Amino acid sequence: MPPISTASLPDIVFMLLFFFMVSTTMREVTLMVKVTVPAATELSKLEKKSLVSYIYVGTPHNQYQRVFGSEPRIQLNDQFARVSDIQDYITSEREARDEAEVPFMITSLKVDEYTKMGIVTDIKQELRKASALHINYSSRKREDL
Amino acid sequence: MAKKIPEIPAASLADIAFMLLIFFLVTTTMDVDSGLERRLPPMPPPDQEDDDTPPIKERNVFVVLVNANNQLLVEGEISRVEDLREKAKEFMANPYNEENLPEKEPKTVDFFGEVEVTKGVISLRNDVGTQYGTYIAVQNELVGAINDLREELAKQKFGKSYDKLDRDQQGAIRDIYPSRISEAEPKKVGGN
Numbered sequence: 001m002p003p004i005s006t007a008s009l010p011d012i013v014f015m016l017l018f019f020f021m022v023s024t025t026m027r028e029v030t031l032m033v034k035v036t037v038p039a040a041t042e043l044s045k046l047e048k049k050s051l052v053s054y055i056y057v058g059t060p061h062n063q064y065q066r067v068f069g070s071e072p073r074i075q076l077n078d079q080f081a082r083v084s085d086i087q088d089y090i091t092s093e094r095e096a097r098d099e100a101e102v103p104f105m106i107t108s109l110k111v112d113e114y115t116k117m118g119i120v121t122d123i124k125q126e127l128r129k130a131s132a133l134h135i136n137y138s139s140r141k142r143e144d145l
Numbered sequence: 146m147a148k149k150i151p152e153i154p155a156a157s158l159a160d161i162a163f164m165l166l167i168f169f170l171v172t173t174t175m176d177v178d179s180g181l182e183r184r185l186p187p188m189p190p191p192d193q194e195d196d197d198t199p200p201i202k203e204r205n206v207f208v209v210l211v212n213a214n215n216q217l218l219v220e221g222e223i224s225r226v227e228d229l230r231e232k233a234k235e236f237m238a239n240p241y242n243e244e245n246l247p248e249k250e251p252k253t254v255d256f257f258g259e260v261e262v263t264k265g266v267i268s269l270r271n272d273v274g275t276q277y278g279t280y281i282a283v284q285n286e287l288v289g290a291i292n293d294l295r296e297e298l299a300k301q302k303f304g305k306s307y308d309k310l311d312r313d314q315q316g317a318i319r320d321i322y323p324s325r326i327s328e329a330e331p332k333k334v335g336g337n
Contacts, residue, residue: 113278138180
């Protein structure tokens with residue numbers, strides 16, 4: 001029996017590689033807070049990833065709890081932040097985009113479902129002050145109903 | 146250049162490509178981000194004194210309160226999240242023009258002509274201690290109620306799903322069932 005030719009194996013693998021390179025996005029930030037987003041049914045997809053800025057809220061992971069405590073905290077980019085930092089964050093996110101794209105920017109709130117509303121309301125007030133009015137409460141699909 | 150260049154061995158090419166493939170598999174995420182889309186109201190100008198907008202009539206407001214124990218009070222009655230969608234739909238549609246449900250005003254809308262459009266507003270107020278999960282569940286039901294009404298109207302008028310309509314038709318339906326969910330300004334002082 002002749003051995004199976006492996007000459008086309010690199011081509012196959014390259015094809016897979018290109019598929020994954022095109023269809024995926026790089027993980028940009030390392031999460032330092034635990035976030036389990038709530039479930040919902042009326043979802044809409046975030047179309048343009050490049051126009052989305054993320055705000056994470058949740059309890060810090062175990063290795064940060066000694067410094068930052070176990071109460072829910074805000075994470076912007078790669079660091080913990082306070083509510084007052086949000087306006088600066090939105091401004092810097094805007095400056096990083098093309099001017100024509102700024103009106104279409106969306107802020108995605110990735111908030112843990114056990115967070116109290118106090119902190120979320122504060123964030124929303126800051127976003128209103130920064131005129132970042134288009135928001136998206138990140139949630140996963142609920143299967144029942 | 147008579148010297149013969151030896152051929153580059155291609156046997157390890159597959160290994161290299163596999164390594165790249167595995168690298169991309171590990172560092173990437175496939176999940177599509179999705180969520181509840183909302184628009185926040187713009188901040189009122191700081192010099193604005195007490196608003197001089199006329200007060201909204203009580204029958205035109207659908208009041209939803211959520212307390213710190215994640216319990217719901219809908220229009221003065223203790224309620225469950227599961228029942229909220231039906232109540233909100235009944236409120237926004239008011240099919241029998243009942244006295245205690247919101248008023249309607251005649252309005253000219255493309256495709257429909259003269260129609261009665263509800264003046265109802267959904268008002269949502271939550272406590273500082275409310276859980277975010279409950280808040281999203283409530284928001285989801287309220288958004289879902291309006292989406293359901295729009296879907297029903299689209300099916301009835303155009304025989305198609307709301308998502309499949311063109312922009313003008315969607316706009317007309319949005320005029321008839323506007324998404325008016327207002328969230329109370331957080332109170333600066335006082336208890337809950």
